[in-house]
Amino acid sequence: MTGGLPDVDVLGVNVPGVDVPGVERREDDVREVDVLVVGGGGAGLTASMLLSRLGIDSLLVSARPDTSTVPKAHVLNQRTMEILRELGLAEQVYAAGTPAANMSHTGWYAGLRGEHDDYGREIARIECWGAGATDPAWVAASPCRTTNLPQIRLEPLLRRRAEELAPGRVRFGREVTALDPDEDGVTATVRDVATDEVTRVRARYVLGCDGGRFVGPDRGVTMEGVSNLFRSVSVHATTDLTRWLRDDEVLIRWIWLPHIGTSCAIVPMGPQRWGTDSEEWVFHLSFPMDVPVPDDEAVVAELRRALGLDRHPMQVHRINRWLVEGVVADRFADGRVLLLGDAVRRLPPTGGLGLNSAIQDAHNLVWKVAAVLQGQAGPGLLDSYEAERKPVTVQFVQHAVANIVTHLRGMEAAGFGPGSDPDRNWATLRRMWGDDPADEDLRRRMRRAFADQSGEFDALGIEYGYEVDPADPATALVDDGSPADPPPDPRIHRPGTRPGALLPHAWVDPDGDVTARLPVMDLVRPGRFLLIAGEDGQAWAEAAAKVAGELGVGLDAVRIGHLDGDLLAPGTAWLDRRGTGPGGAVLVRPDRVVAWCATGPADDPEAEVTAALDAVLRRDR
Numbered sequence: 001m002t003g004g005l006p007d008v009d010v011l012g013v014n015v016p017g018v019d020v021p022g023v024e025r026r027e028d029d030v031r032e033v034d035v036l037v038v039g040g041g042g043a044g045l046t047a048s049m050l051l052s053r054l055g056i057d058s059l060l061v062s063a064r065p066d067t068s069t070v071p072k073a074h075v076l077n078q079r080t081m082e083i084l085r086e087l088g089l090a091e092q093v094y095a096a097g098t099p100a101a102n103m104s105h106t107g108w109y110a111g112l113r114g115e116h117d118d119y120g121r122e123i124a125r126i127e128c129w130g131a132g133a134t135d136p137a138w139v140a141a142s143p144c145r146t147t148n149l150p151q152i153r154l155e156p157l158l159r160r161r162a163e164e165l166a167p168g169r170v171r172f173g174r175e176v177t178a179l180d181p182d183e184d185g186v187t188a189t190v191r192d193v194a195t196d197e198v199t200r201v202r203a204r205y206v207l208g209c210d211g212g213r214f215v216g217p218d219r220g221v222t223m224e225g226v227s228n229l230f231r232s233v234s235v236h237a238t239t240d241l242t243r244w245l246r247d248d249e250v251l252i253r254w255i256w257l258p259h260i261g262t263s264c265a266i267v268p269m270g271p272q273r274w275g276t277d278s279e280e281w282v283f284h285l286s287f288p289m290d291v292p293v294p295d296d297e298a299v300v301a302e303l304r305r306a307l308g309l310d311r312h313p314m315q316v317h318r319i320n321r322w323l324v325e326g327v328v329a330d331r332f333a334d335g336r337v338l339l340l341g342d343a344v345r346r347l348p349p350t351g352g353l354g355l356n357s358a359i360q361d362a363h364n365l366v367w368k369v370a371a372v373l374q375g376q377a378g379p380g381l382l383d384s385y386e387a388e389r390k391p392v393t394v395q396f397v398q399h400a401v402a403n404i405v406t407h408l409r410g411m412e413a414a415g416f417g418p419g420s421d422p423d424r425n426w427a428t429l430r431r432m433w434g435d436d437p438a439d440e441d442l443r444r445r446m447r448r449a450f451a452d453q454s455g456e457f458d459a460l461g462i463e464y465g466y467e468v469d470p471a472d473p474a475t476a477l478v479d480d481g482s483p484a485d486p487p488p489d490p491r492i493h494r495p496g497t498r499p500g501a502l503l504p505h506a507w508v509d510p511d512g513d514v515t516a517r518l519p520v521m522d523l524v525r526p527g528r529f530l531l532i533a534g535e536d537g538q539a540w541a542e543a544a545a546k547v548a549g550e551l552g553v554g555l556d557a558v559r560i561g562h563l564d565g566d567l568l569a570p571g572t573a574w575l576d577r578r579g580t581g582p583g584g585a586v587l588v589r590p591d592r593v594v595a596w597c598a599t600g601p602a603d604d605p606e607a608e609v610t611a612a613l614d615a616v617l618r619r620d621r
């Protein structure tokens with residue numbers, strides 16, 4: 001609405017507000033929305049942008065006056081970057097983030113600075129997250145490379161874009177204090193944190209993206225799993241470490257502390273430089289649950305002692321304590337209230353899956369909410385959100401916890417641990433660096449322990465390749481009965497078009513013009529299904545056009561082949577991955593998940609496409 005009278009609800013019908021000349025629109029006039037998004041972190045801001053892009057009227061309220069001031073998550077994986085590409089944000093994020101050359105590896109080092117030359121020496125180094133966009137499997141998986149941008153720098157970009165897409169509908173400094181759901185919607189009480197003014201917002205759906213602080217607990221949702229793995233303290237500081245660091249290609253440095261027996265992680269924060277000369281850093285220290293976390297002064301003293309930084313200039317911006325958990329919500333929804341991000345999972349940072357899953361939750365859910373609100377789908381479609389995201393979440397939490405164990409095993413292999421003897425720790429490292437044949441077994445064990453960390457740093461199968469199981473009838477997929485064939489290793493990604501898989505990446509050339517080459521993902525338009533037929537699949541494409549008109553569902557169709565088709569696929573990537581013959585077709589959902597697949601032609605393609613869409617969209621006819 002504009003200035004004047006607010007929108008009102010008349011028997012469930014949203015009557016737009018009335019413009020009154022000379023009356024300024026006040027922000028708090030908004031009382032009625034289709035979707036209320038609670039929380040302005042990664043999940044909420046992404047949901048807001050996706051809703052706006054689909055023309056859904058939404059309001060985002062977030063309790064704090066601004067985006068997060070805690071560095072928190074930083075690695076943005078390929079699946080997330082594809083979502084940001086859809087939202088027109090990928091280029092900005094890449095420009096602000098770590099160059100590929102500064103994030104091809106992760107490394108382990110023996111302390112940082114100390115009284116002898118072995119301090120700072122490399123213990124091991126392995127490739128990570130696609131080796132700076134050079135690992136062929138990662139390059140082939142997606143048109144978007146993994147990048148790294150701390151949450152404090154990412155969220156302002158998300159916020160600005162969300163505000164551009166929904167002016168006046170992204171409100172920070174507003175906290176939801178009560179929710180009152182009924183059959184037709186939810187009434188939320190929203191408090192202006194600065195003025196204490198309270199307003200009520202009536203929404204047809206509420207997306208709880210508040211990190212699990214209010215919405216989930218208020219709806220009786222409980223978290224299951226281990227809620228006290230360990231405590232972590234993050235110190236964000238400006239300091240010059242150039243003199244002691246090596247390896248500009250290393251993103252995360254795991255500093256083993258032989259003189260203490262524990263370790264500490266260091267990550268560059270940029271913002272301009274990301275190698276050893278990064279201006280800012282975040283230091284992560286861990287504390288067992290039974291050890292009280294020291295106060296700020298003691299944390300900094302501990303950090304300086306651990307790294308040998310004594311009186312080295314360091315401007316500390318922020319010290320944050322957090323509890324590392326491995327928990328999953330028992331329910332992802334309560335009627336018209338749906339939960340996303342940290343509201344449904346909290347997991348260890350090992351693997352960088354927290355923020356990424358928050359953004360990916362929004363991508364799975366928002367098109368479904370829009371389809372229901374726009375009358376294209378039945379409300380049952382929303383049940384598929386939990387059915388699709390919960391199993392993936394459980395997998396992520398297990399993976400992140402397993403990654404911690406792998407880290408600990410590496411240290412154990414060297415005999416490190418709290419209270420271990422410093423002289424013995426150094427002696428072990430020197431045996432490992434040496435070439436005495438008697439130490440070959442130690443060197444082999446250590447090599448193996450570090451190579452095993454690829455489970456965290458080369459986990460393409462988990463990060464990108466995770467699939468939804470179509471055998472669960474609650475999913476928005478059509479099970480074709482083909483047996484599940486998960487890769488034998490979480491590191492392996494096998495692109496394909498089994499229902500539940502993400503649309504595999506391939507390049508296509510419009511009119512065979514290589515200069516206009518685009519990734520097949522770009523063919524999926526906001527909120528619309530895409531039927532991709534083979535070069536001989538004209539009947540499928542025609543059927544899709546007809547069914548789209550009949551059902552009033554957004555559905556595009558295209559034929560892709562190597563020699564013939566509406567679009568030509570260079571090389572063999574698409575032919576290899578499409579999972580159909582030249583006369584087959586796949587139906588791709590708006591979130592680019594394959595919903596249905598026909599390997600060849602059909603007698604009645606129109607009936608088949610209609611049945612697939614009806615099943616996916618839970619349309620009762």
Ligand SMILES: Cc1cc2nc3c(=O)[nH]c(=O)nc-3n(C[C@H](O)[C@H](O)[C@H](O)COP(=O)(O)OP(=O)(O)OC[C@H]3O[C@@H](n4cnc5c(N)ncnc54)[C@H](O)[C@@H]3O)c2cc1C
Nearest residue numbers: 039041042043062063072073176210211341342349354355
């Ligand atoms: C200190 C710390 C370090 C972390 N480090 C890592 C890491 O290294 N790697 C990693 O993968 N993950 C990390 N995480 C986790 C990662 O940051 C989260 O997974 C991610 O932020 C989840 O995004 P979200 O949008 O779901 O929730 P959040 O980012 O928590 O956003 C929730 C939003 O909701 C708002 N809010 C809360 N209550 C209300 C209310 N009642 N009304 C309105 N708004 C409300 C909050 O102000 C906030 O803006 C870390 C988390 C913490 C706390």
